[in-house]
Amino acid sequence: MKHARWLVLVAAAVSIGLLLSHFLTRGGSGDAASVQLSPVQPPQAAYASPRILAVMPLSPTSPAPSAAMRARFETAANYAAFIHDAMQRPSEGGRFYALMAFEKCREVAALSAAPVLQGRPDAVLAARKTIADLTQRCRGVMEQFPSEHLFTEALLYSNARSPDALLIERGTLRPATKEASESDIARALATQDPYFIAATMDANLDFVTDRLGPEFRNGEEQALLYQAMAVAGCEIAGNCKGHYRLALFCAAGEPCVHTDLAAYVKQGVPAESQELYERTLGRILQLARGRTADQPGQ
Known part of the structure; x- marks a missing residue:
């Protein structure tokens, strides 16, 4: 169980938002490295009260501008082809999704050639299928971009x-100030893109701890905070069930027990911390829905 808890912390440390921050702050060389990414221009209503983060809810008749790109990312048969196409579609958020596809393939490429999977039969089967599927979908990606540096350079160029x-601007999802953090969260909510919202919440987690509870104000309970964010991220994106990182955990030697990332994370939360974990998860999700975390029941 202790091993599982530490793996969850590793997962949180390399989650979407922090990965994007890592990639985009490394940059490339020459002109590409000095590029300042241009800001998104969301509806002005999103800035009306950044403390409240009020935005119009997503409706079936008003899909996110990146909805089609998100669907292509989730169903792409080959990520090398997807990345090439997505990089040419900036108006749809294509480069954001190209970056996620690249990172997923980079993680898969780091697996041993023939990982031994052990554990609950249904979880082992699910992990095998996920790894086989990702291995097939990622063919050609690492040949196209052998390193983070080369991919980042192409992205910035x-x-x-x-x-x-x-x-967003500054070349990173990690803002420099709390005010910038509030603005970036509001901007992410205005895009109505669940992956981008999850990434932005993750990258800004340190800036919203004062709204999550007094337990986190002095740097305490960090493990639980990251656990709650890991689950909030997959709940926002809607991919907790069958999350690919569970397969990666199995391939890295963790027993295959769960097929739901939320259940996997929760097993590593101490019994005496369960209430705080659930409350923290709920408050992060409130913020991700454009509500203040101090408004329970909304």
């Missing part, structure tokens, strides 16, 4: 010519 709808 492309964005200098035509800014992506989801990649």
